[in-house]
Amino acid sequence: MPKQVDHAARREEIAQAALRLCARDGLAGVTIGQVAQEAGVSKGLVQHYFAGKADLLRASAHVMRGEIERRILEAVRDARGPADTLRRALLAVVGLGVTAPIPLLAGHAFLARAVGDPEIRDLYRAGGDAVHREIAALVAASGPAADVDPGAEAHALLGLARGLADGVLLGELAVGDAAAIVDHHLRRILPGAATGSDSPSSSRPSG
Amino acid sequence: MPKQVDHAARREEIAQAALRLCARDGLAGVTIGQVAQEAGVSKGLVQHYFAGKADLLRASAHVMRGEIERRILEAVRDARGPADTLRRALLAVVGLGVTAPIPLLAGHAFLARAVGDPEIRDLYRAGGDAVHREIAALVAASGPAADVDPGAEAHALLGLARGLADGVLLGELAVGDAAAIVDHHLRRILPGAATGSDSPSSSRPSG
DNA sequence: ATCGATACAATACGATCGTACTGCCAACGG
DNA sequence: CCGTTGGCAGTACGATCGTATTGTATCGAT
16 A cells, blocks of 8 residues: 555545635635645646545535534533524524535535535435434424424524524524524523523523 | 617516516526527527626516515405505415416526625515515504514414415415415414405315 | 617637646556 | 565646636616
């Protein structure tokens, strides 16, 4: 064996650079040459690690998914009980607008491709379904109000969090405001749970 | 004056073709040549009506905004009272996933560009702010519950509708389910208003 | 009838795209 | 010690990009 290099790490490193370009210029800006420049390597090296542009984009999509997943899992790690887990996960999603704008933006760029591209679509669907099941289970385990259907509420919470994340991303509202909105909604649907007022981030709504 | 052609109409026609490409392939797929082919005109004609690619993209963004605005205004036209107006507007937004996937997808494609491009960002911000004010006013006029702040609730409703529209677009849930979720939320925050059960669209939740 | 302005088509051109290919260097196995 | 193998850079090439330019037909005004 020749010079040993962590193949997977190198691939991810380059895919991360591609992801940054996705976020900045959309999928249009992802060019082998640009990626090479962004990653600080030669154009030939990008070819060495990826079979082609499609392979590179696929890897970038997976990196994006992994990045977002990682943030949520981190946020949830030290949670105390299902209601707290649910709250932390949702706040992590709305926080993506400022903590991880690159994966979020890249996610939007890929979303347009998800329609028509079976692989990307499956990536979205599989992830979305898994998250939905998880959220629904957390809702059910958090002492929901009588008129709350966990499945529908999971869609509502997920939609709310995603929409708020976009709002935060566009600067329409502050993270704190978005977090307060999520907390307010959680208090409404989970009267039995103590969805704490000790917010980990700023939470002074302004307008 | 020479051969009279509706200049604005021709421009919009071509911009619509560009918008379809945005939705299908993302901003990456918007090429002068491709746009010409999609619109069924010559490459030179696209140049004749647009100063360059930036001009074309700008026009497409405005067409997208106009399309979405049109759908919402149509949905709101025959509304009876503020609560009904609010409901119809929100249902129109979640319905975009099936009634207007092209502007919605194109909107996502442009969103990635909104960060960094002042003009597109202003388009988003201006539109978002106006809609937010409108929604907040409708909430305030619809007899909200005591714990409802119209401004925050407007963000919540808008975020919820946008997030659900994405879910519908990705096929994660049906329009009817999304509509039911919106209705459920509206009933919670507007106890004084009759947010009708006589839905204009299908509204049989399934899961 | 002619002239100017406009709609529209077609071509030209430099830059850049994705991909293929070639070559050099370093590290292990024999 | 040498050959093979993989990391890596550089170049070549056809296709396509955006734009500039040119040419032609058609209408309205003079």
